Amino acid sequence: MPTVPLPPPYSTPDPYEPDAAKSGESISARVITTMRQSQDGGEQMDAMLALTEQMVELAPMGMVVLDIVTLQVRLANRMARQLYSRASGAPGDRLIGQRVDLLLPWLEERGLVAQLQVAARTGEALRELTLDHISVPGRVGATYWRYDIVPLSEVAQPTRDVLVVINDYTQEHVERQRAEHATFSAQLYAEKLEAVIEQIGEAVIVRDQQGRMLAYNRAALSYACNRRAVERARARGGRQEPRWELCYPDGMSVAERERPSWQALLAGTPVSTDQYCIRQENGVMLPVLIQAAPLRDESTAIMGLVITFQDITAVKEVERLKDEFISVASHELRQPLTVIQGQAQLLDRHLRRHTSGAAPLNLEVLGQIAEGIESQTVRLNLLVSDLLDMSRIQSGELRLDVAPTTLLEVLDHLIGLQRSTTLDHQFVLDVCLSEGMRDLKGEWDRRRIEQIVLNLLSNAIKYSPDGGEVRIAVEFLPEGRSIEPQHARRPKAIAGPAAHIVVRDHGIGIPHEAMPNLFERFYRAGNTVGIQGTGLGLYICRQLALAHHGDLWAESAGIGEGSAFHLVLPVQHV
Numbered sequence: 001m002p003t004v005p006l007p008p009p010y011s012t013p014d015p016y017e018p019d020a021a022k023s024g025e026s027i028s029a030r031v032i033t034t035m036r037q038s039q040d041g042g043e044q045m046d047a048m049l050a051l052t053e054q055m056v057e058l059a060p061m062g063m064v065v066l067d068i069v070t071l072q073v074r075l076a077n078r079m080a081r082q083l084y085s086r087a088s089g090a091p092g093d094r095l096i097g098q099r100v101d102l103l104l105p106w107l108e109e110r111g112l113v114a115q116l117q118v119a120a121r122t123g124e125a126l127r128e129l130t131l132d133h134i135s136v137p138g139r140v141g142a143t144y145w146r147y148d149i150v151p152l153s154e155v156a157q158p159t160r161d162v163l164v165v166i167n168d169y170t171q172e173h174v175e176r177q178r179a180e181h182a183t184f185s186a187q188l189y190a191e192k193l194e195a196v197i198e199q200i201g202e203a204v205i206v207r208d209q210q211g212r213m214l215a216y217n218r219a220a221l222s223y224a225c226n227r228r229a230v231e232r233a234r235a236r237g238g239r240q241e242p243r244w245e246l247c248y249p250d251g252m253s254v255a256e257r258e259r260p261s262w263q264a265l266l267a268g269t270p271v272s273t274d275q276y277c278i279r280q281e282n283g284v285m286l287p288v289l290i291q292a293a294p295l296r297d298e299s300t301a302i303m304g305l306v307i308t309f310q311d312i313t314a315v316k317e318v319e320r321l322k323d324e325f326i327s328v329a330s331h332e333l334r335q336p337l338t339v340i341q342g343q344a345q346l347l348d349r350h351l352r353r354h355t356s357g358a359a360p361l362n363l364e365v366l367g368q369i370a371e372g373i374e375s376q377t378v379r380l381n382l383l384v385s386d387l388l389d390m391s392r393i394q395s396g397e398l399r400l401d402v403a404p405t406t407l408l409e410v411l412d413h414l415i416g417l418q419r420s421t422t423l424d425h426q427f428v429l430d431v432c433l434s435e436g437m438r439d440l441k442g443e444w445d446r447r448r449i450e451q452i453v454l455n456l457l458s459n460a461i462k463y464s465p466d467g468g469e470v471r472i473a474v475e476f477l478p479e480g481r482s483i484e485p486q487h488a489r490r491p492k493a494i495a496g497p498a499a500h501i502v503v504r505d506h507g508i509g510i511p512h513e514a515m516p517n518l519f520e521r522f523y524r525a526g527n528t529v530g531i532q533g534t535g536l537g538l539y540i541c542r543q544l545a546l547a548h549h550g551d552l553w554a555e556s557a558g559i560g561e562g563s564a565f566h567l568v569l570p571v572q573h574v
């Protein structure tokens, strides 16, 4: 594009001469005349100048050329005329030749004249200046201008002309103020809301209709997968949005559209579900009951969503126990009952044949039947009392009938009983007690202590199907001494002197992964297939030990490596 040479500003005839300006003749027209004269009136130049004039006139910003000496307006395009009229309330069509300090008297106060002079003197443009709140008496509202002052000088020549480019940003300013106000009130609203929901124990999250977070309480934050990052940001006075990771019980993430919040928005009605878990920051998955309900304004339009969640681990555990209970009760109770029924039928047939004279009474057969019925009745009895014990423990109704009980007496008696039940196992009692301590006593419920030891001994037999040695070791732990050396665990509850009993076998052992759950109700390790049991014994034994202010725990090097069960009970002062 060819460059358009600017007219020499003060050549003769001077188009910017104040008298000419006063005549009201268009300044652009005079520029063109000058150009024509100096350029021999080339047609191309004419077209170019006409275009430039049009561009200036129609430019979307106000453009004003001022004479810095007289402060008269030499050029004002359409936008400048409109802006003037809007700001002053006066018509904008008679600006040319007028003194700017008289047109807009308040500009003087704002230092505009000084700014014009600085720009003209230094020859450097002043950019992005602002004039805030130009209010005109008698008019509502205010005008906001942003303007640049550009001296129209040739290189290294002083100038009398400055161009002022003005943009009206009143609208932008009003919008910004409105947005700031809205943000401020939203923030205030969110803070108030947060203060209210903070008082609720349940986790609560409030979102707007676009799903953006409005407020959440501390309980909700405790479930977030980025909880620590949010807390750190808060401590620094910043803000980071918490995130909640919803997944199925198998660990799979829940898709956006499956989420209760989405469903509630979609349906426009409250949604409640207990089929999801929340994965916390430490990776632990908690089963939760989630409720999401749309929030409506007076016109019933949905304006947001409130979501609550509640940890239902305990509820799920009760459900699991109920299921386990039903399955154990139905399986374990049915088995001995079926055997008893079979034996009764056998007895009936035998007696019929005897009554009809078909066969004599066979006392040996009768004895076997009686034995079978008795052993199954014992089994039933044990099972029923285990179930009863479990519910007593659960409801806190376990009562102990304590009296001074001599430990070695109990152990001798029970080992004797167990010896008579097996030929494949050898029982060794290892007493590491000084002579004076052989009558080591505790304030215990003898029946319950027997129940614990009996359970440990019968487990040692049951889980050593190939037989082998079962060693029972007893030692005294004086006050303050821990258990040596590798089992350095001493229950916190026992501060005083204690008896430490270990029942060790060389049986099937306990898989590592089973260790944390071994003392839970109905828990059985994976390597017990084919061995009868309910998974209740160890749970009851441990609860009984705790009720005596003692403890019970297990050790095993793994499958096939045997097991050791440690029982610690407080003893009377010795």
Ligand code: ADP
Binding pocket: 455, 459, 460, 461, 463, 505, 507, 508, 509, 510, 518, 523, 524, 525, 526, 528, 532, 533, 534, 535, 536, 537, 538, 539, 562, 563
């Ligand atoms: P049950 O023997 O009826 O299954 P318990 O509560 O007594 O129930 O034991 C729970 C689980 O602990 C058993 O199923 C078994 O997996 C494990 N366990 C207990 N004692 C032993 C042992 N001596 N050797 C190996 N595993 C054992």
